Amino acid sequence: MHKSGNIVVKLARWRTLALADASKETLEILSRLVGFDTVSDRSNLGLVGYVEDYLRDLDIPFETIPTEDGTKASILARIGPQRPGGVILSAHSDVVPVEGQDWSSNPFELRIENGRAYGRGTCDMKGFFASVLAAAPKFKAEHLETPIYFAFSYDEEVGCAGVAPLIQRIREICDGPRACIVGEPTGMEPVTAHTGKQIFQCDFFGTPMHSSLAPRGRNAITAAAEVLNELNRFVAELSCFKTSDTRFPITHPTINVGTIEGGKATNIVAEYCKFVVEYRHPPGTPENALRDELSTIFAAIPDQMGRFRETASYPSFLLPNGSRALDLVQQEGEPRQTHAVNYGTEAGLFAEAGIDTVVLGPGDIQQAHQPDEFIELSELASCDAFLQELCAELSKGTLACQLPA
Ligand SMILES: [Zn+2]
Known part of the structure; x- marks a missing residue:
């Protein structure tokens, strides 16, 4: 049985892991994800098909949840045992429009230059999405004791309109996930409140x-x-x-x-x-x-x-003090510094469903929605390291639901 202190000690390493760069896999997947024009008013089925194939190749069970008109879908995948507890990694697949913006290159083609990856959605939030997918083989190989869920939504950029059926499905088929990490760009700093x-x-x-x-x-x-x-x-x-x-x-x-x-x-x-x-x-x-x-x-x-x-x-979002979800992302030995932001995410909706949620992901919100949107490769590297540490922790059964003594 793990005390929360142990979680902090273990996961704190990711900030100092000496990864010079994002993994090759993360960048390859990011390049694919950026290549799908998933502006919110368009279908995301191209991207969904790619992710389905990727998960299928890894033999990861998943469910696709289509919209009523069938033009979009979200994906819910599980790695690890079908048992209570677990952690959700949440990302949205849609991006904001590029019309009227002055881009120096094709927004839907990944360009890597000067330590940055440019393209629509690199920062918000296909960078995190790619890092999560790239970590999937490791999660799979690790024989997790605690299930980890991927929750990929649509229509986040038009008022978090698409995540509700996905959360509904999580409530139906997942047995009480204990924590959710929404990977919006926060510079890998924990955000525990938003408007x-x-x-x-x-x-x-x-x-x-x-x-x-x-x-x-x-x-x-x-x-x-x-x-x-x-x-x-x-x-x-x-x-x-x-x-x-x-x-x-x-x-x-x-x-x-x-x-x-x-x-x-x-x-x-x-x-x-x-x-x-x-x-x-x-x-x-x-x-x-x-x-x-x-x-x-x-x-x-x-x-x-x-x-x-x-x-x-x-809804607005405020994570209660002392939440174990926060243990997952805290730095060892430092004061528990958390942030509050005036933008919104799907976190409030996960929290409403009774799941402790933290917003934490690579990239700077300043670059989101901008022409020549980019993410620093060092941020992606940091996210890769974080997911690696998370994987190690979950392989020990952290945040699995404990049976009554
Ligand atoms: Zn976003």
């Missing part, structure tokens, strides 16, 4: 008219602008709701209007306009403040000219 998010689409309906008769029409853009004015006022109110968790770079809820479209021509009174606004809330701040505000604002709009609806949401 939750809600996304709202606001639609406005006008009465079109030749613009020479503008006063007789009703302009959808103008109606939207009035609501935006109200939201600008609301921003100031949000700064009053502060979390006491000062690890957060921004401690109060925030809103952002990310897109707006509407109108057909300068000489037509606009018939339609829409904008999309997001609300991010740190744990412990009001979850529904924007929803409530929008309800009040839209109730005052006359003649059904406007309506709003939530299009996606995910």
Whole structure:
């Protein structure tokens, strides 16, 4: 039986393992993964097929969970015994679009230069994905006492919309995994809290008219602008709701209007306009403040000219102190430094399912979603080393569920 102290001692080595570079396997797999254009609004089945073949070749049991329309799928794989407990390694397969970004080379072709791997998704988060797949043969060969699960989702970049059926399946067929590591880019530092998010689409309906008769029409853009004015006022109110968790770079809820479209021509009174606004809330701040505000604002709009609806949401995330999941990723002999971030991940959804979760993965979030997105090869090497240590630990039965004495 292992005390949590033992876990810390063992796993602490990965930070100092003298790996100069990412493994050849990790880079080869990363090159394949980047080659699949898995922007969230497209099918990820090409990538899924590749991963299925890879797992099949290694004789690793897995299940593919397709969407209703069959255009996307997530994958749940298990290495090690079918017994209670275990650790989930979670990655999303989708990436953000490249349109309108100034890339120096094909975003869907891995380019390695100056100690960095460039390509869409290298940092967020196909780097971690590749490192996990590259570790699979070692996991397989190690005769694990504790099961390790791979959970590969889709549609994370559009509000963590795709992971729910995967988590549902984990609850159905896996017996109480004890920990989950979500490999989003954190520079291999443990993140134990993040904001939750809600996304709202606001639609406005006008009465079109030749613009020479503008006063007789009703302009959808103008109606939207009035609501935006109200939201600008609301921003100031949000700064009053502060979390006491000062690890957060921004401690109060925030809103952002990310897109707006509407109108057909300068000489037509606009018939339609829409904008999309997001609300991010740190744990412990009001979850529904924007929803409530929008309800009040839209109730005052006359003649059904406007309506709003939530299009996606995910919960905020806070790992309780003393969680054993944290033992898996802590550095020996150092203060237990953890981080909180204002972006979101699937961690909150795993936590809601009762699984202790830590966000930890290679790469810097600054490079995510950017043109010429890259990951430092040293970060990948660090992740490779981490997974190697994790493998050694799980081969001893750590985080397997213990039978009652
Ligand atoms: Zn991500």
